[in-house]
Amino acid sequence: MNTSYDVKIWDIRRNASSKTPSYVVRWKLGGKERSKTFRTKALAESFVSDLRQAARKGEAFDLVTGLPASMTKPAADVGPTFFGFARSYMAARWVHSAARTRETMTYALLSLVPALTKDLPGRPDDEDLREVLREYAFLPDKRRGELRPEHKTAFGWLEAASLPLVELLEPAVIRSALDAIALRFDGEPAAANTVRRKRAVLHHMMESAVELKKLSVNPLHAVKWKPPKAAGTIDxxxxxxxxxxxxxxxxxxxxxxxxxxxxxxxxxxxxxxxxxxxxxxxxxxxxxxxxxxxxxxxxxxxxxxxxxxxxxxxxxxxxxxxxxxxxxxxxxxxxxxxxxxxxxxxxxxxxxxxxxxxxxxxxxxxxxxxxxxxxxxxxxxxxxxxxxxxxxxxxxxxxxxxxxxxxxxxxxxxxxxxxxxxxxxxxxxxxxxxxxxxxxxxxxxxxxxxxxxxx
Incomplete structure (x- = not known):
């Protein structure tokens, strides 16, 4: 028999070992502990709710997947990942942008893409992630060489770990994106003009996602966040x-x-x-x-x-x-x-x-x-x-x-x-x-x- 009704669901707990905030859902099925990690508490609570509703309805849980039948059906297409959409966005904008604009867009994405990822094991160093983005991922096909062996691991990890674009509709996720552009790569606060330029790139990306019907609304409109004030006059x-x-x-x-x-x-x-x-x-x-x-x-x-x-x-x-x-x-x-x-x-x-x-x-x-x-x-x-x-x-x-x-x-x-x-x-x-x-x-x-x- 590959199913069981013997299930116990525990409360959500914060993952203290993660570099970025994440939440762990734990449950026990047929004497075996199971767990699943989520980027936001809201996503974890939604998953726990689905588990508990299935248990109350008397659904059998699959011993292989650990999930009830209602949750083991093929998942609906959640659309592109943030990394995938960022690549398509750069490709579409390349022809119509000046060199410095391309550089500005890429610089913003060097902060955003590594930040908007799941907490998967084997995360490469951030500098390795930025290098593969800068030298390969955001260049047009004709500008790209072969993916170097040392970059294959970083590129593969980004493809697997990048959050679905729709998760940016979660206020906590879009706020984490804004927090990422507010810092330099060394973790120090970024200059006001730099933050404003990066925020403008993110805003235009989200507007493009809405236009292409990848998102229902621009998630930046849902959070109250003020960029640092930049000097608008000459000293x-x-x-x-x-x-x-x-x-x-x-x-x-x-x-x-x-x-x-x-x-x-x-x-x-x-x-x-x-x-x-x-x-x-x-x-x-x-x-x-x-x-x-x-x-x-x-x-x-x-x-x-x-x-x-x-x-x-x-x-x-x-x-x-x-x-x-x-x-x-x-x-x-x-x-x-x-x-x-x-x-x-x-x-x-x-x-x-x-x-x-x-x-x-x-x-x-x-x-x-x-x-x-x-x-x-x-x-x-x-x-x-x-x-x-x-x-x-x-x-x-x-x-x-x-x-x-x-x-x-x-x-x-x-x-x-x-x-x-x-x-x-x-x-x-x-x-x-x-x-x-x-x-x-x-x-x-x-x-x-x-x-x-x-x-």
Missing amino acids: PRTVVNPVQVRTLIEAVGQVGRTRGSRMRAMFACMYYAALRPEEASGLRRQNCDLPAEGWGMITLEKARPQANKRWTNSGETHDERGLKHRAADDTREIPIPPVLVEILREHIEAYGTAKDGRLFRTSKGQPFSSSAYSAVWQEARRLAFTVEQVVSPLAARPYDLRHAAVSLWLNAGVPPTEVAQRAGHGVDVLLRVYAKCIEGQRTRANGQISRALDP
Whole structure:
């Protein structure tokens, strides 16, 4: 006889040995103890309820599976796992996303996928799980090589352990996902902007799951969770004045044998034309009107943002893209002052251009990496600044040159509409981001209040 009515069901208990919260259901059938582990207490309670209802109805329990007949029927399809859906989501988004967007999505999933798993034995190290996700699972078929032997175990474990996507409808499960994106890989709290980017990826994934009818609702709407507040304005302490900029740019030219001098004009473009680094990287001679006297003009057409080559279309570290926040073929005209015209003319005379007209490149014709120009910038700060300034936020990053340029234009009285056009911003974003860098407002406001207070 393969069935028995001799069943005893115990209370649920917390699994103290698990790295992540889980709950164990225990029962005894025909003198043999059975157990089953669940990620949430609600799932465990549901399972216990089914067992007890079957026992009350007088159902026979199968001695092999330990379950009553009503629970041994083929289970209904619960849909994809979170890991499986994440892979299909990445595949669908790949063609329509820029390299940095692909990198951002993957970075979020490196936190989420290992966290949304069952407590199965043999769990690989988290770093091994992230490595197989980064180097294999989320790449398109044509980008993937053979799965390395050391990754097969990690990949197989993820396929077996990944939670069904529908379990994210449980508040405790979706909250565990939010907890995962709030931490760095070393367990320390993540930066506010990082958490917000990862949460945006998770939100879009859940919206896609609803659209594809994999989920009935977006589970993020069921939990009250506030992301950390991110600074939405520029820190005025980072903004350099024109004298400091001239000193810094001259110091750049003194770094290394030729590396700094090749970058000098690039940094000048970031300040005098408020170019983003990827816009300076894509600048060509044909984009520049450089008269012998007076103001010139830069007409931006393309940018060359840097990303890990596994995410780019070209397989190189820089992909050519349209301008940020603009249509693919849109351009942006930026009048440039005589000082920048002169610097660019000197640069072209000294170093020429690449075959495609690009101005800024290494002696071997390659684009400068962000690590290379950041290192030169830090050395220039050490040459140009005092010890106190070096350790301060003042022009801490090359991007701060662009912030200094926009701040200068606003404080000079250039209309915000014109500043926004030159910088490639919306006016509302411009005024919100640079609000703290517009000088003179406090003095004017104090004067207005004083006049109102006087009888």
